[in-house]
Each structure stands twice: as structure tokens, then as C-alpha cells.
Amino acid sequence: MPNDVGHEIADALGTLLKRSTREQIHRRLTEGLGEAVDEVTYPVLSGLARSGPRSAAGLADEIGLDRSGVTRRATRLEEAGLLRREPDPADRRATLLALTDAGRAAIETTRQRLAAHIEDSLASWPPGEARTFARQLHRFVDHGPFTA
Amino acid sequence: MPNDVGHEIADALGTLLKRSTREQIHRRLTEGLGEAVDEVTYPVLSGLARSGPRSAAGLADEIGLDRSGVTRRATRLEEAGLLRREPDPADRRATLLALTDAGRAAIETTRQRLAAHIEDSLASWPPGEARTFARQLHRFVDHGPFTA
DNA sequence: TATTGTTATACTCTATAACTATA
DNA sequence: TATAGTTATAGAGTATAACAATA
Numbered sequence: 001m002p003n004d005v006g007h008e009i010a011d012a013l014g015t016l017l018k019r020s021t022r023e024q025i026h027r028r029l030t031e032g033l034g035e036a037v038d039e040v041t042y043p044v045l046s047g048l049a050r051s052g053p054r055s056a057a058g059l060a061d062e063i064g065l066d067r068s069g070v071t072r073r074a075t076r077l078e079e080a081g082l083l084r085r086e087p088d089p090a091d092r093r094a095t096l097l098a099l100t101d102a103g104r105a106a107i108e109t110t111r112q113r114l115a116a117h118i119e120d121s122l123a124s125w126p127p128g129e130a131r132t133f134a135r136q137l138h139r140f141v142d143h144g145p146f147t148a
Numbered sequence: 149m150p151n152d153v154g155h156e157i158a159d160a161l162g163t164l165l166k167r168s169t170r171e172q173i174h175r176r177l178t179e180g181l182g183e184a185v186d187e188v189t190y191p192v193l194s195g196l197a198r199s200g201p202r203s204a205a206g207l208a209d210e211i212g213l214d215r216s217g218v219t220r221r222a223t224r225l226e227e228a229g230l231l232r233r234e235p236d237p238a239d240r241r242a243t244l245l246a247l248t249d250a251g252r253a254a255i256e257t258t259r260q261r262l263a264a265h266i267e268d269s270l271a272s273w274p275p276g277e278a279r280t281f282a283r284q285l286h287r288f289v290d291h292g293p294f295t296a
Numbered sequence: 297t298a299t300t301g302t303t304a305t306a307c308t309c310t311a312t313a314a315c316t317a318t319a
Numbered sequence: 320t321a322t323a324g325t326t327a328t329a330g331a332g333t334a335t336a337a338c339a340a341t342a
Binding site: 055056057067068070071072075085088091092093094095 | 322323324325326
């Protein structure tokens, strides 16, 4: 394999992970969804959307944050009506964080926005090529060098 | 184009941009390179490696940061001997930030590490497929929905 | 006037360490 | 004992606003 492949992907990842890129993505995705939805609280919404109601400790592991951080972000979202706290019937120490209808609507909006932006930029690609690329990117990320 | 393509790429991007993923990448890349090289200062090293000696204001634009932030990060790197300040011969208001040999060595190490990790995870791919994927990822990022 | 690098200030977000309640 | 959620605290990093020097 040519060394260039690794470096070419490395450069692309570098651009993707750049602060300015990340901020622009989050800004566009969360625009107009209220003050409570921003780069900080978005991972909580997104994580709960993926996994369903979950404790702060469990969610902390997933989004790479401390319990106390999840609590603080959850409180912001709760005050905005996007999240509610429920007692965990299986463990009375725990509190489940669950999205409200408004919370689900917000995360669905961001999901649609992101997908739409992506599809716009793929519009000029041959359809088969775009499909292949999507599959490969998914494979690369899920079984890749930093998530395996 | 199937709506799935956008969502599949969106999910992959979501994983890549996750805090835990980003921190793990930076941790592995900068491991053992000294206290001055971390997630915070890495973009300054990387930016200077790409563009050559540059003013704090110019670099700020590129890495999505305020001038004062670049100054603070540069000072940390300067104290560690990875960066030096030079007067700009073309503009006596400006100070050029330039990598030292040690700075160049550090960023070269991180580049090789990242490329090596990536190539390891692509080892099981058909070589042609990896090459095509690299080209497509590069195109997607450079002319994509958030960098265009 | 505008822009440079730098510094002080106020703000945000974080992990850590406590605390109480429950397993 | 260990783990749950929460809160107070200290630390790190940021943008903003100043400042003097130069364009």
C-alpha cells in the first residue's frame, strides 16, 4: 500500500477535526433551536436519541464526559423542556434522562439538516460512487484506528 | 440518491466528531512529545507546518481562534523550544511564528503516527479500494458541506 | 485610522472532591 | 463497600477589551 494513502486520509481527518470545522458544523446544525441547544448540549441530545432513556453515569461513558458534566448539561436541557428526569424503576439510586417530544424534534431537525448538507455536496457524484463511499466511511470509522 | 447515504455519512461523521474520539486521537498522536504538545497546542504546530512561518493573526484565522489565543499557545510552545518568534521583515508590527527543528520533529512524529494508525486499519482492504476511498474522502472534505 | 502582538479581565466548561441515598 | 446524582470548588482555556507600536 502506498504511504500516500495514509497521509491523504490523515490530512482529510485533520481538516475534519479542526476547531473551525467542528464549530461550523455545530453552529449550522443547532441554529434556531433555542439557546439550550449548542455544541455543549448537543451530544447529550444525540446520545439519548441513539440509546433511549439512560442514566447520567451511562451517558457519561458514551460521550466521554464526567457524571457531573452530564448532570449540568442535562439540567440546561431540562430547563428548556427538551429533556426530563425519571426515576429508574430498576435502580432507585439512578435517574433516567429521557428526551421529551420537543427534544426528539430538535434532534430530528439536526439529523435531517446534516444529512441534507451532505447529500447536497454529493449531488454531483455518481450515485453508485456516493453509496460506496458512504459504506466505506462507515466501515472506516466503526472499525477504524481510533474506535476499534 | 437514497436518503440513507446522507444519514449513513452523517452517523459516521457524528462518531468522528465525538469528544471521546477526538481526545483519543490527540492523546495517541501527542503521547510522549512533552507537556507542551497537547490537544490545545497541536493545531498551532500543525498549522505552522502546513503554511510555514506566519503571524499570530494569520494563524488565528486558519485554526479558528482569536489572536490572543494563538499568542498564549505560541508562548507555551516557545518555552518548550518547539517554536520561535521572529520579527517580520515585511511588517514591523508583526511577529512571525516559526517552528524550530524540535517543533518540526514533533509534528513529523504525529504525522507519521496518524498515517501509520490509518494504514494499519486499512491493511485488510483491497489496495485499490483503499486508494479510491482516500481520494474520495479528500474530495468530500475539501469540497464538502462544511468547508466549501 | 487600522492592524499588529500582548496582557488583564470576565466568562464558560471541566474534573475533582465532597455529600446523601440506595445497591 | 460501591455506585447513583448532585453541588461547590479550583483549574484551564476562551473571547473581549484594552494598550503601545507600526502601517
